[in-house]
Amino acid sequence: MSLIVEARGLTKVYRRGREEIYALKDVDFAVKKGEFVSIIGPSGSGKTALLNVLGCLDTPTRGSLRLVGTETAGLRERELVALRRDNIGFVFQQFYLMPTLTARENIELPLLFSHKKGNEAGIDGILKMVGLSDRGHHLPGQLSGGEMQRVAIGRALINDPKIVLADEPTGNLDSATSQMIFELFEELNRQGMTLIIVTHNLELARKAHKVYTLKDGQILGCEDMRCIQER
């Protein structure tokens, strides 16, 4: 399988006054097309920093990152926006749904920015996939936490991305709802979607193909869950 994400020596340094804080130190990281990858680690280990760099929301201080065959170093803001818009779907812990838009409109929102015309059948399909066919006209305030996260997942999928990046997608959900959300991710992966998920939940993280462990901005190790399961 071809590599969809290929990072070499990724380093991200934040400065606070004279102090330099290394969020990432020489991280090498690769994800193949169709893989389901989890990233775990304690708070402050650099999980979110890595996800932000991989999603082109932040630029690395050093190192190279190839996304879907495109080297991101040196790209201008406009090119990064296009790369992100056309290839990446984001899911956040806090959902970040627009409170004045219905579930359906929230899912449709990325189409506005990609200047694609909304396809009713396509949106219906997404609503069905995330199990919200009958909740499309509800506002976020009328939905449960799990339903809101499913809307956010639907929104991440509407532009037909090549990778979905999720930052603590179950962080605000109870265990039963978290389980449902992970099952949804598993289903998406079965349909061929590449997934990179940052989570604190080890049980759920182990449902991925690979589990990367991060500490102090460095990758401590990678477990291939498929090998473990086979053993």
Add this chain to the structure above:
Amino acid sequence: MNFLTLAAKNLTRRRGRTGLTVIGVAIAISVLFSLLALNSGYEKELNKEVNSMGVHILAVPKGCPYEAASLIMHGGVIPKYLSASDLDNVTHIPDVELATPMLMHQFLKKDDKTGKTTPHIIYGIKMEDMLQLKPWWKVEGRYFQDNETRVMLVGKDLAEKENLTVGQRLPVGPAKENFTIVGILERTGDQDDQFHFFPLEEAQRVFGKEGKITTIAVKVRDINRISAVSEEMEKVPDIQVVTMTQIMGTIMNLAGSAKSLLLTVIAIALIISAFGIINTLLMSVNERVREFGMMKAIGASGSDIGKMVLMETVFITISGGIIGTAAALVGSSLIESFVKGMLPYSPSGSLISFSPELVGFSLAFSLFMGLVCGIYPAFLSSRLSPMEAIRGGME
């Protein structure tokens, strides 16, 4: 969904705040629109009023000519008089086509029903001369002859207000002599609609002003000769000359000062309103920083975010513009009475003249205001780094 829908829906999030901002804009635009409408209406009405007097020059007793002019146009009483010899002198000036004497007198009439006392203006005129000055006059009933006694004409508004009819008799003057209304003037649209008209000699007799006149109205053969004739008239002792151009100019100058004051107030109102909008938008942008970060993460560019914020501003100002303009149209009479109180002289017709161009200008100004106010918040929100925005930071 499109950006307009998104911007409109965003504004519904804080309805109270959006509503108050829209009201602020509406008030500013409404006052601006009214002033512009007033500006064109005022000049139009003043021109109409001065022209409707049908005279080119007024001769009044010496004193403050502008005060006199203002009193004359209001139908006021000048406490000084000219004599028949003054009239004779004016009549013999070359290029004077017509010089007609007038006596104005005011009396107070008590309403039997309400008990309120209202001033009534009586114009003593030479009917034959008057019809030359005001050929557009039409009458229900008939005009009086200059040598008739105890007859009068009344203006249309006055007749309607007092329920006067042709043939009715009214007690007039200190001796309460009964005068018969022989005619009611058809509506002229100017101050003539408010007056009583008596034969000059009758007015002089009733009010004990025999041989006295308050004004000589002069019509010149050639309007290019107005200044030459007025120079000649200045030579007559006791006479103060006021040309219609002077009256217009003076009134316009006085009104101009009042309008400048109003314009300053409006400018301040608009500036306050603009800062209010900017403040509202900055608050709104600050509250939604994370949301903008999310939008950038899901594919929005900086210009998409800026465009959305700008549209929200334009929505606010255009809504304010529409509401303000509509309010000005609906409440024009209220605004007019307020403005009339502030102006040194107000013509009797409607001062506010609305036109589609004016409505267009007000709405275009609202749009312009929205663009100006929205630029800074839109710029700030567009240059947010997505990651910083998601973390919720914005300086």
